[in-house]
Amino acid sequence: MKKVQLADREETILRSIIECHVKTARPVSSGAVVRHGPVSLSSATVRNVMRSLEDAGLIHQPHTSAGRVPTDAGYRHYVDHLMEPASLSERERVQIDEGLSQLSGGDLGTIVSGVSRLMSEFSKELAVTVAPATETQIIEQVKLVSLEGRRVLAVATTRAGMTRSAVVSTARWLGPEDLSTATALVTEWVSGESVGQAQDALREHLAELPVPVKNLVARLLAESSPIFHPRGDERIHYEGTRFILRHPEFSADASFLGEIFDNEDELADLVRNRAGDSGVTVTIGRENRRKEMKKMSLVVGSYRVGASLGQMGVIGPTRMKYPRLIGLVDYCSEALGEMLSGRGA
Amino acid sequence: MKKVQLADREETILRSIIECHVKTARPVSSGAVVRHGPVSLSSATVRNVMRSLEDAGLIHQPHTSAGRVPTDAGYRHYVDHLMEPASLSERERVQIDEGLSQLSGGDLGTIVSGVSRLMSEFSKELAVTVAPATETQIIEQVKLVSLEGRRVLAVATTRAGMTRSAVVSTARWLGPEDLSTATALVTEWVSGESVGQAQDALREHLAELPVPVKNLVARLLAESSPIFHPRGDERIHYEGTRFILRHPEFSADASFLGEIFDNEDELADLVRNRAGDSGVTVTIGRENRRKEMKKMSLVVGSYRVGASLGQMGVIGPTRMKYPRLIGLVDYCSEALGEMLSGRGA
DNA sequence: CCTTAGCACTCTCATCAGGAGAGTGCTAAG
DNA sequence: CTTAGCACTCTCCTGATGAGAGTGCTAAGG
Secondary structure (H helix, E strand, C coil), rough: CCCCCCCCHHHHHHHHHHHHHHHHHCCHHHHCCCCCCCCCCHHHHHHHHHHHHHCCCCCCCCCCCCCCCEHHHHHHHHHHHHCCCCCHHHHHHHHHHHHHHHHCCCHHHHHHHHHHHHHHHCCCCCCEEECCCCCCCCEEEEEEEEECCCCCHHHHHHHHCCCEEEEEEEECCCCCCCCHHHHHHHHHHCCCEEEHHHHHEEEEEEEHCCCHHHHHHHHHHCCCCCCCCCCCCCCCEEEEEEEEEHHHHHHCCHHHHHHHHHHHHHHHHHHHCCCCCCCCEEEEECCCCCCCHHHHHEEEEEECCCCEEEEEEEEEEEECCHHHHHHHHHHHHHHHHHHHCCCCC | CCCCCCHHHHHHHHCCCCCCCHHCCCCCHHHHHHHHCCCCCHHHHHHHHHHHHHHHCCCCCCCCCEEEEECCCHHHHHHHHHHCCCCCCCCHHHHHHHHHHCCCCCCCCHHHHHHHHHHHHHCEEEEECCCCCCCCCCCEEEEEEEEECCCEEEEECCCCCCEEEEEEECCCCCHHHHHHHHHHHHHHHHHHCEEEHHHHHHHHHHHHHHHHHHHHHHHHHCCCCCCCCCCCCCCEECCCCHHHCCCHHCCCCCCCHHHHHCCHHHHHHHHHHHHCCCCEEEEEHCCCHHHHHCCEEEEEEEECCCCCCEEEEEEEEECHHHHHHHHHHHHHHHHHHHHHCCCCC
C-alpha cells in the first residue's frame, strides 16, 4: 500500500489487467497485457509495473508464477478513475423505453418486477428492484369500501400517488352509513400524516369511534394488516438467478448464494443502504459488510416517487462489466424516475 | 425390469437402501445394509438380493465395486408401497397452526408467501406456493372507487371471497355519479360470469357505456391491467433457495438450478400440472418432463378456495425425506384449506 | 434349495513423481 | 529507464502405485 497516486502508465496497465480479467476470468500475465493492451512495452517492464501495482494493493498474485488478479481496491480505483460509464446503444435504449412504457399502467408491484426483469435481461446479471418505502409518504385520503359479506377493503392514497390497501373481515356486518362515517373520520385523522404516524394517530382516536367500526379500525391496525404498518409493503423483486449461477467463480461452491436470496428484507436493506440520493453507487466486494457478499459487487441507482426513493441495481461477481452496468443502471433509474414522476400530477 | 412383484425381504432391503442413502448421500453397500437394517442376513445374501433389485431397475450401481443408489423407479416403489407419511409432532403442528393464523388476516399474496416461508422452514427444502387461479371464479360484484386525481381503483370480488384489483388513470376526471353508474352497469354485466368470461362480456357492452366511463373500462380491459386478465394474478412464491444449494448433489454444478427459479410462469405450471385435486402427489426425477428437473423431486398438495385450487409443495433432490415431506405438505395444505374455507362465509 | 464364508477381482481414490508449460524475478547489457 | 535472457517456482496433467471398499463367484453347510 505504498502509492496512492499512480503514474499514467501504471493506470493504463491496471485498466488493461482489469478489462482482460473481466473477459477471461483468469489471472492476467504480463505477456497478456502486452498482447492485449495499448502499451508498447516489453513484458519485463510490465512486470516491473505490476510489482508496484501489487505493492499498492491494487492487484494480487494467487501464487508465484501466476498472473495477476485485480483486488477490490483495484476495481475501486478502476471504477473511480479509469473508466467511463458505457452508454447504451440507441437500439437498447429504445427497447428499454418500450419495456418500461408497457409497465406504466400497472401498480407498483408490477412495475418493480417488470423493471427487474428488464434489467436482468440487459445486464445478464441478477437484478434487484426495491419499491420506495411508503411509510414516510403523506396520506391524502382513506376509503373504506364494503365488499361482499363482512369484508371491507381499505385503501389509502398518498400525495405521491401511491396506494396501499388491505382487506379485513369484521366481526359483524357494517352498513354503508357506518362505512361512510368511518371513512370520513379516519380520513380526517390521518390525512396529512405520514403512513408511519398514521398508526399512532388512529390508535389515539380509536376510543372515539362508534362501536360498530371500532372493531374494523382495530383490525386495520393489527400487525398482519399491511396498510398502516410501516414496513407493510416494502416490496423487493429480484430476477436473473440463472445468470449468477453461470459465473465460473461460483461453479465450485454456490451455497453461499442461497443466503443472499433468502431473507428478502436483508437484501432490501443491503440495496437501500448502498444507494445514494441520486446517481449510481458501486459497492465492491468487501466494501459490503455482509460476509456472503464478499465476492460480489453491487451497482445501485435510485429513483424518486414523490418524496420517497426506490432503488434498483445489479448484483454480480466483483469481476463484472462495471462500465456497461453503471450505464445500464443509470439509464434505467433515470427512465423509471421520469415515468413515475408523471403520476402524481 | 424383470419383476414387478417383490418378495418381502426384497422390499425390506430396498427400504433399507433408500433410507440409508437419503441420510448419507452416498452409495449403499451390502455391508451397510446389514449393519443398519433390520435384516439378519449376511452381506453375501444381501448382495444376491441387490442383484435382483438391480435387475428390476430399482437400484443402480455407479460402477463395479461401488454400493447401490436408488433409481427413480426405486424411489417410486418406496413412495407407493414401502413407506407411510410421517405425521408431524404435536409441537410442529402447533407451530404451523400459529404461523398460519398470523397470516389469516392478510390478502392472498401475503398468505402465499407466508406459507412458502413456513414450509421451507419446516422442510429445509425449497418450498413453492401457487395461488389459486381466479379466472374460473364467478364474479360477485365490481366496485369502482375514485382515488385522488384522475385515478380509479377497481375491485372485483368473487363468490369464493377472493378479490382482484387494479388502479387505472383515466383521461379526464370522473365524478362520483359517473362512477356509481359505471359500477352498477359493470356489475350487472359481469356478475355471475367467470373472470375469464368477464373480459368478453365487457368488451361486448363497451359501446353502450356513456362516454366518460367508456375510456375507464377500456383501460381495465387492457393487457397491463390485471383485474380481468385471465392470468392477471397468478401468483407464485418460492422460498428456501439456501437449502437447495446446500445439498451435496448440487455442490458440483448448480447452474441448472437457475433455470428452475427464473421464469416463474413455468415453475407455476410445473407445480400446477403435477398436483391432483386432493391429497399429496409425488413426482420423482425423470417423471418430470422438464430437463432441469431430472434430478429433482416434487411433493405437491392442493388447497381449495371456493371452486378453485391452489397448490403448495416442496422441491428437492430425488434423495429427499419423502415420508416427512409428504406428511408436511399434507398437513399444510389441509390446514390452509380449512383456514381459507372460513372466508367465503 | 437357500444361505453363507472365503476369496479373487475390479474400481475408486489419494498420493507421488516427473515433465511440460506458464509466468515471474533478477541481472546485466543497451 | 528499458529490455533480453535465464533460472526459478508453481500449477497442472499424466501415469504409476497401493490401499480400501465392495462386489461376484464358488463351494461348503444347513
